[in-house]
Amino acid sequence: VLSMCGLAKEHTQARDQEKNPWHVTISIRRPGRGFEHCKGSLVSEYYVLTAAHCFTIVDKAEEITVTLGENQRFEVAAVRSHPLYQIGKLKDRGISEFYDYDVALVKLAKKVIPSVSARPICLPCTAGTTRALRKPHPQTTCRNHEELLLTIGNVPSFFVTDCKHEDVQAKGLSRKTVKIRNSEKKIGCEADAKKASQYVNVTDVSQVVTERFLCTGGADPEVDPNTCKGDSGGPLIIPKRQRYIQVGVISWGVVDVCRNRKLPVCETGRNRHEGFPAHARDFHINLFKVLPWLREELRDEGLDFL
Numbered sequence: 001v002l003s004m005c006g007l008a009k010e011h012t013q014a015r016d017q018e019k020n021p022w023h024v025t026i027s028i029r030r031p032g033r034g035f036e037h038c039k040g041s042l043v044s045e046y047y048v049l050t051a052a053h054c055f056t057i058v059d060k061a062e063e064i065t066v067t068l069g070e071n072q073r074f075e076v077a078a079v080r081s082h083p084l085y086q087i088g089k090l091k092d093r094g095i096s097e098f099y100d101y102d103v104a105l106v107k108l109a110k111k112v113i114p115s116v117s118a119r120p121i122c123l124p125c126t127a128g129t130t131r132a133l134r135k136p137h138p139q140t141t142c143r144n145h146e147e148l149l150l151t152i153g154n155v156p157s158f159f160v161t162d163c164k165h166e167d168v169q170a171k172g173l174s175r176k177t178v179k180i181r182n183s184e185k186k187i188g189c190e191a192d193a194k195k196a197s198q199y200v201n202v203t204d205v206s207q208v209v210t211e212r213f214l215c216t217g218g219a220d221p222e223v224d225p226n227t228c229k230g231d232s233g234g235p236l237i238i239p240k241r242q243r244y245i246q247v248g249v250i251s252w253g254v255v256d257v258c259r260n261r262k263l264p265v266c267e268t269g270r271n272r273h274e275g276f277p278a279h280a281r282d283f284h285i286n287l288f289k290v291l292p293w294l295r296e297e298l299r300d301e302g303l304d305f306l
């Protein structure tokens, strides 16, 4: 049972890390400039999946620490960004940041021992996800996973953000439910990318919102919460009958709703300034679009890719 992916404690009294046992915080020490933080997800015994933009080409493994929950710290053996990730690729067209293929795998220096507060999340097109979806193995295909998870219309999903419990001054994790804008809603969602400050020169939105992205946010039918820069690299998760499957990696957003604000307050989300504009959308790398890279990098992790 310990090797089952995407299994978490459900009761309200469970600790945040037991409810989200794959949640990791990645701290990158920048000599002379303090720390940068990102989120990530445990996807196997040795690997954490995150966003490539959390790292620069000069970051070294020794400068990176991965924390599981409040206190399980891991050193890092290697960082492997997707080979097609190139944030400066469109600079000569006046587009300063380009987030295509914004994914990276961080190899931990030692194996994670599975426990109630340390367990991998399920990845698409693995036998673990077939089991989590209660479908027959090996009859169920990767295409079936995509049809079952990324259905037509607004797909309910969530990401996790850290927040401050106003009363107890403790930090916590809060789930933010968002809808993945599929089919006809997708166009409107992607069009709002042009409202991002650095994208004024973008003529055709498909220049910056490529096939690799899932789009969330907006106000239809109700307002979706938005990501903050600090949420970069965290998983976009689809819950299915109390099992959790990661379908995206948080990459970028149009509006940083936490900019120069303290941590958002848990649950009430009051500090994520209210009434952020309907065009505040968030973009996540769709894991179904980077499968060859995932298979290759995780080939020795026993994940049984389909």
Ligand SMILES: CO[C@H]1CCN(Cc2c(C)cc(C)c3[nH]ccc23)[C@H](CO)C1
Binding pocket: 097, 196, 197, 198, 199, 227, 228, 229, 230, 231, 232, 233, 250, 251, 252, 253, 254, 255, 256, 257
């Ligand atoms: C091209 O510039 C645009 C994209 C990046 N945005 C920053 C950003 C990053 C980097 C990552 C995550 C997860 C974010 N969530 C909300 C904002 C945000 C800027 C400023 O909002 C606008």
